[in-house]
Amino acid sequence: MRRNHVVVSGLSLAAALFGIGTVGAADLPKARVKWEKVKLVDNLNEGIDVVDVNRDGKLDIISGPQWFEAPKWTPHPVRDVGTNNKEFFENNGDHAIDLNGDGYPDIISASWFSENVYWYENPGKEGLTEGRKWKQHHIIDGQGTCEGTLLQDIDGDKVPELILNHWTAEKPMTIVRIKPGKNGAPPQFRKVEIGKPQTGHGIGVGDINGDRRPDLVLPGGWFEQPASDWTARPWTFHKHNGFKMDHSSLPCLVVDVNGDGKNDIIYGKAHDYGLFWTEQGPAKDGEPTWTQHDIDKSFSQVHCLVWTDLDGDGRKEIVTGKRYRAHGDGDPGAADPQCLMRFIWNPESKSFEKDVISYGEKIGSGMQIRVADLDGDNKLDLAVAGKSGTHLLFNRGPNK
Template sequence: MVAVGPSFVPDVTFTGSSLTGWHTVGNAKWTAENGEIVGKPTAASGGWLVLDESYQDVGVYVEYRCTGGCQAGVLFRETKGDAGMKGTFVDLSDPQITTYSVTLGADGAITSRNKARRGGGLVRFTPPPDPNAPVRNYRPRPTAAGLPLTPPDTSLKAGEWNTAEMFMDANVVRTFLNDGREHGAVSDETYGPFALYVGGTGEVRFKNVKYKDLSIKFRQPDKTSPNFRRQILTDFFYSFSVAAADFNHDGVEDIVSGPFIYYGPDYTRSEEIYPAEAFNQTSGFPGDAWIQSAADFTGDGWPDIISTNYGSLGVTLYVNPGADKHRRWDKFQVVKEVQSEVAMLRDVDGDGKPEIVYMGGGQVRYAKPDPANPTGSWIIKNVSEPGYGTAHGIGVGDINGDGRMDILNAYGWWEGPKDPAHDTWKYHPVAFGRYGRGIMGGAVMGVYDVNGDGLPDVVTALNAHGWGLAWFEQKRDAQGNITFVRHMISDDLNTKAENAGGVVFSEPHASGFADVNGDGIPDFIVGKRYLSHVNTFLDPDSFGQPVLYVYKTVRDPKAPGGARFVPELIDNESGAGSEVLSVDLNHDGAVDIVTPTRFGTIVFWGKPGAEEKH
């Protein structure tokens, strides 16, 4: 099996050897033994084990093994039809995990099955079919050969144990086989129990059967760490991005998040740089505000803003009008295409000016203004060969200690060359990410000495739309060859022993690093992007609490690798977007944290003296 355990906290887990609370229909014998449900067909048409309780929206997780020519599946929303029963049937014996609308005869036999229309994806409700809609043929970008991180085999394993996680919600059923990609289909919006199925010959065994009423949501009472003061800049969803600079030259740091600059020192006065339009918190994405960075890109002495956006929007430059006040800023598209949902502004070529590091065209890249024409197309440098670009995970730091910046992503790191004009840097393969539901790679990756041995390590989320935080301990052999050992910080709901402080959350799509507790060692700041793929069950635990944490780096010779990470909750009603900004905005000696989220943009002011309490 690829993954064990559900991505949700179940209401019910089947245990024991009794089928109380279930009833049978059709031609099959059902028994329970030591937490396993066993079904054996007594005729090829098979039969059903039906839950007595009904649900409209429900999440179901099973581990199952079908042997001896059996057929297995799960029926959702069983209701009475004209001549028997009907419902939505997920065929777990089909390698394609096809979903059908089925009718059942009085004897439980399937009398008709019609393949359900494809549904799901980035919508909760699949709309009616549009006969004029263009045909979309998704073709993933080709990847390089010999990568250290490759998609696991999530296909159906005949005769072996498999996992299936299914979410029946609204008019969509989503099935994830062996923690692979979504198999989505449209369902009638009816109400009824779900049922396990066995047919054909042989037997099916289900174990770790867990389910949850998806109509019930939980939110904890608001909580903010006493070491921080919470200030809401806006409670509208404008942005996943944030940056800081003194935009009006008054000597005070300002904040930009989406269409607004919030002027310091109190950040209660704001001004548009482009026309503001808020997005739907549950179904929208922030348009031209995925990643924002601030620097003087035009050379006129005023800090400008770039917005690096996933897809064809590319990189947009907003030029600071300087002394020309009371106006929005002119904008220019300076990079046409961006593949990544994360980017970093760093000086990677040693010229004293920052470049934007991102992925594009299947390659790791950075871009910089053309000094002769900074509002025209920027100069693009390819760091990697084609096939190494990822959507998630970017880091910049000196891995090998040669004084030059190296660039990282989920596939490893690229060594900064002596000649900054050199294309395609030397590649070092390392799996700095982990696959889940077809996605891998984290957010901003930190490079610093975690355990105090003098070697830079790597700290990162493993999957921005899934689970996992880890640090990678750098090792060197006698010849100076560099390898890394992974140490988990937090894993998933089913690995309590590996979750530091008992803390676990999914969708860690934004992260940053700063010395929050004043011990001279960077700490790991990371937040959950709530409803990252909108209000669907496309991502694991997408409706989980929108938390923001700082994981304090503690050097401990008794811990694996010589260090451990201690979580402190900053806030549980914010989370993060694509960026977490950590900076001492008011120069009081305490790190302040700004997070742009679906709930607005929020500042958490560090309290001077609180370092001793962290």
């Protein structure tokens, strides 16, 4: 299996030739960080996670049908992943978690086209050595319009919940509470519908109203987490005041951008051009007010966002990119060059500054962007999987 290694200190030749979205390559800034890029496999898979699969102390990569063993990124089988329309792998996200308490990470995965959500059981030391496929187990059904999933702890019990997002607004907002097994015993799952159909493409998790409880942000509004036992009663739904996030990214980010003590919302248009932040202002009649600001409109299909500190300066920034051919030929800019970008908040200008991670190198963001120190050099690296393959991007420090 061929792996391509490229060290890029500025913009690639492809960027210089083709431009980006609605602007030319000359408008792109010089990259602030040097990245070494490694291609692991060329397929349509768009889900990925980073975890120590075999408990050897090294972080490995799980990407749909395979896992890649560090440090040489040797491929091993995980499961069979079907295809749909020769355009999609039936995997809209990989989430690593030890579900049966045997010490080995398992995988949760859903699909756009399946009614079912499954988990895949890590076969353990012997099975991994022998190259066995991971056993499939059912979690829930009735999820045939699932756009994607998040695995995030919303109640502070140190066990994450599985949060399902549907592209149709006709599905109830559903969260799966997970009770992991112990010593190899199977986990238990409880499906909780927290509210009437108010879903739609895109979701984020964070505290909107300042009560220190994570809420759920959706295109048309947000679900307020109750003060006690979030599973016992419906969550209150609040419509957005003055804006709507049509076909927003998954996830969107709920963070305090400008340091005023109130969380704002950062989102992209997952099937159009544009990345935005929506500033939370003073409440009016008990509801937040919002002011929308443009961040960047030069690339399309901004499907996934991450809030992280890649340069180690103590300040987090946006990392995102283009999900290539998210709807085949159906989206604006579907065939534009792929890219990964970083956006850094400047408190003086009160705006975001763009930094190029990759452009024109056929590296996109897919459904998930994973951030971890993959090679133990104390710098955060990136792992992405999209329709142009699975890639690792190693952070080699400032681009001087």
